[in-house]
Amino acid sequence: HACIDTASKISTNDWKGKKVVLFSVSGAFTPTCHTNHLPPYLAKHAEFKAKGLDVIAVVAANDLFVMNGWARFEGCKDKILALSDTYAKWSESLGLSVDLTERGLGLRTARYAMIIDDLVVKYNEVREGCWMRKAIGRSLKQKTQD
Numbered sequence: 001h002a003c004i005d006t007a008s009k010i011s012t013n014d015w016k017g018k019k020v021v022l023f024s025v026s027g028a029f030t031p032t033c034h035t036n037h038l039p040p041y042l043a044k045h046a047e048f049k050a051k052g053l054d055v056i057a058v059v060a061a062n063d064l065f066v067m068n069g070w071a072r073f074e075g076c077k078d079k080i081l082a083l084s085d086t087y088a089k090w091s092e093s094l095g096l097s098v099d100l101t102e103r104g105l106g107l108r109t110a111r112y113a114m115i116i117d118d119l120v121v122k123y124n125e126v127r128e129g130c131w132m133r134k135a136i137g138r139s140l141k142q143k144t145q146d
Contacts, residue, residue: 010083016119018054023113024091026100028062028070028082038074045079057081061088061097061108085109096126 023041041048041056048056057080060067064084071082088097091109098110115123 012116012119015055015116018116018118019052020055020057020116021048021053021113022055022057022059022116024059024085024096024109024111026060026098026108026111028060028066038070038076038080041080042074042076055081057083059083059085059091059109061085061091 021041025038038058041058045056058076060070060083062070062084063086067082067084071077071080074080076082085091088109091097091112096110096112098108100108110126112124112126114121114125
C-alpha cells in the first residue's frame, strides 16, 4: 500500500532481486512536479509493470504526511510508492540534492530518475527545469527496453 499514516522506514536493501524505477521531484504539490512530473508515471504504470518492473517510487524532500497526502490526492495507491526524503538527506548523500533556498524551498531532492536492478543502479539521469518529464520519460522508456 503506497499511502501510510505512520512512519514506515524502508531500505534500498528491500529492493534486492527487484527492478525499480525511482524518480524524484523537488516537492509534492509544487506546480511543475504536481502537474507535469508525476502524472506521466501514473499513466505509464501498466506499461512499466508489463516490462517487468517490480517497484515504481517517487521521492521528494517532504515529510511523510505531505507525501501521504499527495499520493492519496494523485491516486498512487498500489501504483507508485511515495517516499519521504526529509531534509533531502538521502539524496544529498548520493550527490542528488539541490539548494532552492533562493526560491524559499531550502535543500531539496534534485530532479532525477534511475533504474535499479537487484540493488545496482543501471541508469541515472539528473535534469534541471521543467523539461525533465519528456526527456526522462523518453530515456526511461528506452532503457527499460534494454
